[in-house]
Amino acid sequence: MKVKEQLIQKVDNGSITSPKGFLAGGIHAGLRYSKKDLGLLVSTKPASCAAxxxxxxxxxxxxxxxxDSIAKEQKLQAIVVNSAIANACTGEKGMQDAYTMRKLVAKRLQIDEHLIAVASTGVIxxxxxxxxxxxxxxxxxxSATLEGAHAFEEAILTTDTVTKSACYxxxxxxxxxxIGGAAKGSGMIHPNMATMLSFITTDANVSSESLQQALKEITDVTFNQITVDGDTSTNDMVIVLANGEAHHSILTEEHPDWAVFKAGLQAVCEDLAKQIARDGEGATKLVEVVVEGAKTTTDAQAIAKQIVGSSLVKTAxxxxxxxxxxxxxxxxxxxxxxxxxxxxxxxGPYLLFRDGTPQLFSEEAASTYLQNKHVTIxxxxxxxxxxxxxxxxxxxxxxxxxxxxYRT
Known part of the structure; x- marks a missing residue:
């Protein structure tokens, strides 16, 4: 079901704290030399979740x-994130440290430990x-302020050159x-996710089961359709929290507005995915590949990924x-x-090849087009x-x- 674009409005200066009942912040804890490196995202009450x-x-x-947290009752209320150190390939001590992070946040917020998610990114x-x-x-x-959201966005970065947020x-x-979101990702980005983290908040009232299905489907056409360098990392995660503070009837696949909700969630995910691709390490251009006229969507997506992931296409x-x-x-x-x-x-607008035959086009004009920051093939x-x-x-x-x- 196609949803009219006018039903989905982008929110200027929106963030993960724009939905009702969400607070965020970040701090320099000393894991990095000077930049913020620890972030906290909090819902005022337990929220339905998907990951x-x-x-x-x-x-x-x-x-x-x-x-482990989500398995308890499919609810989350807070997410703690650190940058600089991935806590990956660290054995039993790494597990103990991650559980300790969860315990410390539970103590700070006075909530149950299983309501807390933990994320890390950085050196393996x-x-x-x-x-x-x-x-x-x-x-x-x-806090529920834009400043708090910005501090959180900064705290989760590694080699990123800019923060990434979206709100609709x-x-x-x-x-x-x-629906608001924040993300990090710049290198080790490849389909099936990579060293990227994305956190999405909404005041929608939606069941965890329906939210999980929606996120899985949307990830396949957004985050899993970006690539920077063909490497997939150990720490990728996308989490959605829906706390129901908008107070409408509960959303499931049977709700008449389900397609609208999915379209809004997809708009946030696609916006963040494009920002990650645009901020690829050392990148100067966002490359978008559109494939039309395929037998199946799966075929179209596979070909689009193959083209955008080609080192030779990227260098050209x-x-x-x-x-x-x-x-x-x-x-x-x-x-x-x-x-x-x-x-x-x-x-762009230039036809280069058709029906097995090269087409006449202006090399100069095509080269000028490729000077744009957003290139479409x-x-x-x-x-x-x-x-x-x-x-x-x-x-x-x-x-x-x-x-x-990277390590030096």
């Missing part, structure tokens, strides 16, 4: 603790500095409902070279069925009605410099 996690086999300790294989974590949790300020408003039963975009041969090559080694003589390729397969999208970035010299010295 998806990295598919990396080496899941970090915080993910396991969060899964290092132990948390628990004395600094304990002090930070005791002192981190949190919809109506359920004629009642305004707000960086070099502002409309080298459609690299796009053809990327399409050609997907596992989906493609009829080469029916494919058309566009770089469109592929028309002419094999069906399905569509798909993926997002990524160009590959630059700066990416190598950043990752060559």
């Amino acid at each position: 998806v996690y990295t598919q990396n086999h080496f899941q970090a300790a915080p993910l396991k603790v969060t899964q 294989g290092e132990f948390l500095k628990m004395d600094k974590i304990e002090k930070g949790i005791a002192e981190v300020p949190y 408003q919809i109506e359920i039963d004629g009642v305004p409902v707000v 975009v960086y070099g502002e070279d409309a080298n459609w041969g690299r796009i053809v090559a990327a399409i050609g080694y997907t596992q989906t069925e493609v009829k080469p003589d029916e494919v058309a390729i566009y770089m 469109t592929v028309v397969l002419n094999g069906g009605e399905a569509k798909g999208k993926a997002w990524g970035c160009d590959l630059t010299y700066e990416y190598v410099k950043i990752n060559a010295s």
